Amino acid sequence: KMVQGLTDVLKEWKCLEEEYQQLQETHRMYLKKLEEISELQNHCSSSISHQRKRVKELSHVVKKYGKAPSGEDAKYLVEINEKIKMRPNAFFEMESFLPKENGLYLNLVLGNVNITLLSKQSKFAYKDEYEKFKLYLTVILLLFSFICYFFVNYRFLDAILNFLLLWYYCTLTIRESILITNGSRIKGWWVSHHYISAFLSGIMLTWPDGNLYKTFRNQFLAYSLYQSFVQCLQYYYQSGCLYRLRALGERHNMDLTVEGFQSWMWKGLTFLLPFLFFGHFWQLFNGLSLFRMAQLPDCNDWQVFMCSLCFLILFMGNFFTTVAVVRQKIKSRSQKPKSL
Structure with a gap:
């Protein structure tokens, strides 16, 4: 029995040794491919x-000589100019x-770490996880605000x-910076909104x-x-709109839901505008209320x-960003029949 058991151990070790040799070869090929990918x-x-x-x-040369030639040369210059306009998106x-x-913000937070996701699957997975994070935290904040407003008046819970709001917005700024690095087109004011x-x-x-x-609580x-509540509404309706537009090829696959109004939201989502504008004017009301409080003689809180x-x-x-988007969309819609 001992001899038979030892024989089995030796056979098992020999099998493991062969698998280990294959593993070493596979790992060597992996390192080689990594070097090739880096190059x-x-x-x-x-x-x-x-x-x-x-x-x-x-492009400067084309603009300089674009009006001079005629006939076949002018046609080629127009084609070149159209292709030049398409190159930035391709790049x-x-x-x-x-x-x-990384940008300055990511370098300060994460250091000089490569955060580029190199496959479409990993990009989409990170984007979807970001969207779920926003939704889950928004629901938690909704419930927490509801409890604090209606049931509990305790400074510790307010804190x-x-x-939670501070952590949520700070986390969003980091995740959005990573998404921008990986191809998401979050632009303009909506990037600064979460920092403020x-x-x-x-x-x-x-x-x-x-x-x-x-007084202000x-x-x-x-x-x-x-x-x-408005952010939950925006998430469900924007995600549905983005899904349709991506299926039609009208939006980029890495586009995200935002907390404001953008031109692609126009179809079927204009009902959100009254909710958004009411929230904007509530921000103005908060600002003016606090400004009046700051003028009080007994106000010592900076x-x-x-x-x-x-x-x-x-x-x-x-x-002003929402008004600009709405104005631009109305203007573009009014110009469409003329172009046709």
Whole structure:
């Protein structure tokens, strides 16, 4: 029995040794492919930079001589000009699958770490996880605001709510920066919106419990409750709209739901505009209320004026951005029949 058992052990070890040799070979090939991929990435990045520079130089030449020739040459110049206009989008798509340097914010938070996701599956998975994170936290904030407003009047729970808001917005800024690096087209005011909201939440967290805080408390909790409700509405309707537009090829696969109004939301989502504008004017009301409180003789809390400033900035950014998008959409719709 001992001999038979030892024979089995030797056979098992021999089998394991052969598998280990195969594993070593597979790992060696893996390291070799990694080196090849790194070389290809560097080559693609340098080629894109070279192409971008050459295209820019050629576009100046085309603009300079575009009006001079006629006939066949003019036709070729028009074709070249159209292709030049399409190149930036093509370069953007290529670079979204190549490692790139982090921006200042990500370098400060994460350090010089490569956060580029190199496959479509991993990009989509991270984007979907970001959307679920927004939805789940919005629902939690909605419930928390509801409890604090209607059932519990305790400063410690208010502080937990404000800390949750601070953590939520700070996390969104980091995740959005990673998504932008990986090809999501989050632009303009909606990038800055979460930074200001995180700053506002941090100030609310440090506001000491006093008469001024108690005066503004219910107004802020009601505002938080309403904002969370509108964000839930936006998520469900924007995600449905984005799904349809992606299926039609009209939107990029890495586009995200936002907390404002964008031109692609026009079809079927204009009913959200009254909710959004009401929220914008509530921000103005909060800012003016806090500004009046800051003028009181017994106001010694610096948080009052800073919160007022944050709310007024949020109102101006949200309101004027939404108005600009609506105006642009109405203008483009009115010009369509003329072009036809």
